[in-house]
Amino acid sequence: MADSIDLANENSQRHLEAALASRARMATMPSLTHCEDCDEPIPEARRNAVPGVATCIECQSINEHKSKGIR
Known part of the structure; x- marks a missing residue:
């Protein structure tokens, strides 16, 4: 039977794999010219860098602050 550390490691590994898969999908998509949240222009340097x-x-x-529970 797995102990709590093994379960935590497995959970952490699943989160890492999901984040990496999400990032890989993003890299194949074109960058937006305007922010999907506020509709402000996204600078070209940011679009090229990310x-x-x-x-x-x-x-x-x-x-990012919201996802971490920071206000």
């Missing part, structure tokens, strides 16, 4: 980007820096920061 393949498949869909949000501006400000909205991405907000989304």
Whole structure:
């Protein structure tokens, strides 16, 4: 029977694999010219640096804070 550390490691591995798969899908998509959240233009430098980007820096920061439970 697996102990709690084994279960935590398996859970962590699943999250990592899902994040990597998501990132790989994003890299094949074209970057948006305007943020999907606020509709502001996404600078060309950001679009070139982050393949498949869909949000501006400000909205991405907000989304990351929300996903971490930070207000």
